[in-house]
Structures are given as structure tokens and as C-alpha cells.
Amino acid sequence: MARGSVVVRLSKGAVPWRSVVYLLGGGILGAGILVLGLVLTTVGVLLSLVLIGIPLLGALAFAGVPVAALERRRVLLLDPDPAPTPHRTPTTPGIPAWFRLRLKEQATWRELAYTVLFALVLWPLDLLVLACTTAFPGLLLAAPAHLALTGGPGQGGVRPAKLWLVESYPAAWGTALLGLVLLIALAYPLGAYATARAAFTRLLLAPREAEAADALAEVTRSRARLVDAFEAERRRIERDLHDGAQQRLVALTMTLGLARLDAPPGSPLAEQLATAHDEAGRVLTELRELIRGIHPQVLADYGLAAAIEDAADRSAVPVETVTKTDDGTPLPRLPEAVESAAYFAVREALTNIGKHSGATRARITATHTGGVHGVLRIDVRDDGRGGVDPARGTGLTGLADRLAVLDGTLTVVGPPGGPTILSVEIPCQAAERPAAEA
Template sequence: MTSPQLPHLATALRNPRYLVSEWPWRALGYLVSTAPIAGVLSVGLLLVGAPLLAAVNAVRQHGRPIPLPLALFLTLGTLALVGFAPIVSAAVAAVERWRLGLVDPRPLPARRWSGVAERYTSASAWREVAYLVWLGGVVPVVYWVYLLLVLIDILVVTSPWLAGDADQVIVLWDIVDRPGEAVPYAIVGVLLLPVLWYGLGVIAAVQGAVARWLLGSSPDIVELREVTRSRARLVDAYEAERRRIERDLHDAAQPRLTSLTLQLGLARLDVPEDSPAARPLAVAHDQAKGLMIMLRQIVHGIRPQSLTDLNLAGAVRELADEAAVPVTVHADLDRPVPENVETTAWYVVSESLNNVTRHASATRAEVRLTQAGDRLVVEVSDDGRGGADPARGTGLTGLADRVSAAGGRLLLASPPGGPTLVRVELPCHR
């Protein structure tokens, strides 16, 4: 289930009318505005990187030791780069997030300044430093190569006019003396102009994708791990509390209500039909029976008794037998499934079959239960009209939330006209 996204350069590149749209000019503006920032950063990297490479090359080729002043300069320069990079990256990242709107207007969360110490301890800050290295080390090289290709193409296009001079002109790998000899090369050069114009967009799209990847919000690994563990603890606690409520209702309230219903039934037999108490007693008896049915449904909604009695495969087959359309069940479960996963899988099948009955106009459905590695895979398909949309209140959003709480994921394929396939993958760690 995906929400509609704003158009951006990466999607515009797939449009046949890309070359005559505004996107190539936006890409050009993005790259031109990148040049001064990348140039300044590359100078900073070269101040330390170039002497370092030269020193390493001298040691490797001639075996000379690095002079002490040079070693001291390299050490201090490296420490300065590493020390100031997290601070500089904060300002550069803020500018880059703003500039990214030229080629990718999708919102990119901004990071708040949380103090100097946080700049040296958070993973997000060091991802911004990595973007600084990319911007100052890789981007200039790509720009120079692209500029060289553009200059070569310009030379090829203008070669017929240059060949009219007294001197010989070298066009690619050939030497031309007359304009006529250069015309075929000029034609190829003109044909390559749209390719270079398109390549400009590819470079901008790749740069924007790297910026979004490195500058986007990324929780620290430790925090993300703790969130995952806390969610697992909450799910386990919820399941334990749900089982306790089910046990109390099933073992305490339900037997007493059943006994009350029997006593009222016996009392009805002892009271004459013409007695004033006969009618109120009959109403109370019917209400008790209705309440017993309701309580049974509540207990069934907490954890289906069929799961306890028949396990997952049997409970799903019971759902299939009760469905309004013919349902075929294929179950290949060779290992036990954790209880909370069983419950989630049962609800997936139950809600999916309800959707088939109410919304799909299907004539048949199929349920598959398989185990792939340490995951339980549940697939529910039907031959209905398709077009399932979570926004229309078909229960898919709540189902996706339930699956996500169990650590799984839900995939939906439902093109207009059908068929519809709901696939759920649930982890089975015991």
C-alpha cells in the first residue's frame, strides 16, 4: 500500500517528453549550484589528501620514510578535518536539504541542532559527514568527466569550421584536412547532444538520491534496536493480558452465565403459562441466552477457540467452511508456529475472507499457509473485481497495523478487474 508521491527528477527521466520539459533545466540549476560548494569542499580534501597520496606513493616506490614535518602536517591536517567535519556538515546539510527541492520536492525532514556533543556521537551526524566526503571527493570528478565529454562533443560539432584553417584538426582518433571530412563527425556530435542533455539529468538524479539517502532522517541503530525490542515486549504483554481475559471469561463468567440460563429455563417449566411471572421470566431467559451467545463471540474474538483445539491449519479450514464463497486451503506447516503469530495469521485470513465476501464479488478464493525459513507466509487470493483500496475502509489498514505490530509485513496486489492477492509474512522466532 503506497501513497501518491510528488513528481521528482528520477520519475521524470522515464517520461518520453523529458527533454522538452522543465526538468533538464532544473537539473542544470541543481548541478551548477552544486559546483561552488563541491569546489570548496574538494580544496579542503586536497590540502590533506594530495600530500598524503604523494607521501604514500614515495614510500611505496622508493622506500623513503616520510619527513617529520610532512608527517606532522598530515597528522594535524587529518585531525583537523575529522574534528571540524561534523560541525561543517551541519551547515552544508541544511543548504543541501533546501537545494534538493530543485530536483526532488518531496519533503526531507530537517535536523535540529542538538549541541556540539551530539554532532560527534549520533549516526545521523556522521552520515552528513559522509555526504560531505561524497560532495567534495566524488562529485567533482564526475563533473570534470562530464565537462570533458561536453567539450569533446562541442569540438566535434564545430570541426567542419575548424578544418577550414591552414592547420590540421584532430577529431577524436582521426586527422581531417577539409571541412567535408569532418561533416560525418559533426553529425554524430549533433546526435549526441540530446544524450548529453539527458545524461545531465541522470547525474543530478543520482546526486539527489544520494543526498536523500544520507541526509534523510535515520534513527541511531541503538535507538532503533530499543524501539524494536520495546514493541516486541508490548506485543507479548498484550498477548499475555488477552489470554488472561479470555481465560477468566471462559472459565469463570461463561459457566456461571450458562448455569443462570439453565436455572431460568427450569423456572419457566415450573411456572404456569397464565401466571403473571411467566412473561418476565421468558424475557429474562431469552436475554440470558442472547448474552451467553454474545459472551461466546467476545471470547471467540479475543482468541478463537478453534486455534487452541485445531491449531492454525485446522482453524483456517474452519473459516473456509464458514465462508460465503468456496475457499480452497493449502497448508504446508512442518514446524510449530508461535501463539501470537498463529493469532495474527488467523485474523489475516478471517479479515481477508470477509473482504472477499463483502467487496470482491468473487466466485472462489484460495488460502495458502507456508513456511519459508523462519517466516510464516499467508496468502489469500480471489478471482473478484480487484481494486482494493485501504482508503475505502476495507479493514486493510488495521490489518497492516496488526501485522506490523507482530514484526511482519503486508503486501497487496489488487489491480482493477482482479485478481486480488494479500500476502503477509510473519517472523516465527521462538
């Protein structure tokens, strides 16, 4: 009973019949692609003599894109797991952007290679395997019908599959039974080949590394969006504090100053107003420092070079600054995210020098190389005791994560005894906006 149920499952199950449909469809599709490809190539070569066929031949380079999309759908016949496309979505709309992106992707050329392989090798192999596993048993199964069509016994008999002579219906039905057994037995290798064929298609047209690359790219883009949103929020907070709380504190300080002038000298009221006036002044100073730390106005107005100079002036350790390009010209304006990340890296380095290094002087060198397409490099060097360990705090780790979003790197060299050198490299191009003159 158990053996009979297995036979029924194999003969009526979905996998053998799906395998037949998959391979037969591959044969029909491959033959059509071969004929169409030969026709278009011939027409393109002939018309290229008058330059009309050159665009057609160029368009054939993208022939693998629709073929691969159809093949990924056909894989679903045997594998329910969707085969995702390895192509990225263009960031800008329009056909030119689509073509430019596809030209740069390795998946486009991999799909073209698969299309050529499919048109020349795979579909004949599919039909050959299908013929060996179904056509031969099918001819044996058709022996009784073949014998009846020739007039029945006594008419010379038939030779199913050109193998042996069958002259009677018992022999014909025995041949048909043999064909049925062969058909069931060959369902295993047929399904194995079809499964391997689908796996080969998935490997070339929807590789797992492409899914991982897409996921990684999306994570990188999401991190960049988060950094942009974070920077926008910092600017909003800085603007609100500058235009709101700071202005109110200035007004309060002025009001307290006027009140001190009206109070009788030496009275308790005058002393209380003086105390409140001084306290309001300290709060205003701290608020200005806070605003400068959130998003310094000098960075937004005058660029990275002026912001580095400002940070050096307020450092607890004397700092020498050099800001220039590789040809000696002033440092250009850079993208806002790059300037902000570089500035806060310098701020963190100067803070660490003032608190932990014991240094007596420091030097900041900021250079931009390569013109429009180049790299910003910042080196902060001090003569302190060294022995920097990034694992002791989260400041350097946070800076490294922030720079990684911009494809930048953070390197710290600080052997015991010094010197300590913090290096930042960010690939970026100069912004079109000129640097403002202080």
C-alpha cells in the first residue's frame, strides 16, 4: 500500500510535470531568442553600413535584461522562492538615466552572457534531456495505438522506437507497460536536471550576493539619510536657540542692567540685581558656546577653513593651522555633510588633546587634493604623551561611524610617549559655491 501511494505521487505529483513544462518552455523560448537574435544582428550589421544599424547593435547589449527577467519568472515553476532582480533603481527618472545605470552594472553583462549561452547551448540541451526522458518512454507507451493504426495484428507489426518488432496486442501492451515503468523511473533524473537547471539560472541571474549587496546599499543609503536628517535637525535647533532663547536672554540681560542703574547704590536690591545680571551674562555665554557646539555659524557662513581657525583659537593648547589645496590655493567650500563631519572630528581631537594628552602645542593640516574630484585629508598632531586607546571612549568610535557614512576613514596613531596623529580622509568634490571672505 505504501509503495503504491509513492507511485501515484510520482506520476501525478507537481514536480515531474512542472519540470516538463519548464524544460519545454525553455526550448521554445531559446529557439525564439536564437532566431530573433540572428535576425536583429544581421539587420544591424547590414544597416551599419549607412550608420543606421549602429544604435540597433548597441541596443542588443541590453537584450539580456528582458530575457533575464522572463527567466527569473520561469524559475518560480520549480522554486517558489522569488528570484529578485540584481538591478538597482535609477535615482533620477528618465530613459537616459536607466541606460547609464545599466551600462555600469555587472548584472547587465552577466545577463547578456546568459542570453547568449541560453540561445546557443541551454535550450538544445533542455530539449535533448526532455526527449530522452519522455519521448522514448512515450513511443513505447504508444505501441498499442501504433499497432491499431497500422491495421492490427497480421499486418506486419510495428517497431516502437525502432527497437523490436511488435506483432500482437499482448506484446504491444507489454511494451506500453515497459514505457510506463521507464517514464516513472526517468521522472527522477528529469526532475533533478530541471531543478539543477533552475538553480543554475538563479545563480547567474539572481545571485545571493546581489541580494546582500542591495541590502548593504540600502543600509548605506539609509545611514546617509539619517545623517542628513540629523544635520538638518542640528541646524534647526541652532537656529531656534540663536533666534529665540539667545535673543530673550540678551533682552533679559539688558533689562537687568537698566534695573541696576535705577536701584539705589549699595541697597540689597542693587546687590540682588547685580547678582542676577552677572548670572544672566554667564548663562548667555554658555548658551553661545552650546550653539557653537551644535552647529557653528562660522562653518555655515565661511566654510571649513575658517571653522578650523575658530576651533584652534578657542583650544586650550596653542594650535598651528594649515588649510590649503594641493596647489597651494585656499581650501574650497565642500559639501555640508563633509564640512560638518570634518569640523567635529577636529573639535573632538582638540578636546582630547586639551583633556588627556598633556601636550604643549598641536598642529592641524587640512588639504583638499584632486580639484573637483578629490579627497579631503585632515591631520591633527600633538606632542603629548600618546597612548591613545579608542576603546576607552565613544567619541572616536562615533566619529568613525559618522565618517563611514561618507566613505571616509579615521586613523589614530598614538604610541606611548607620543606623538599622537589623528588623520581623517573623506572623498569629496569641491562645491560650486565659493568660500565667503571673513
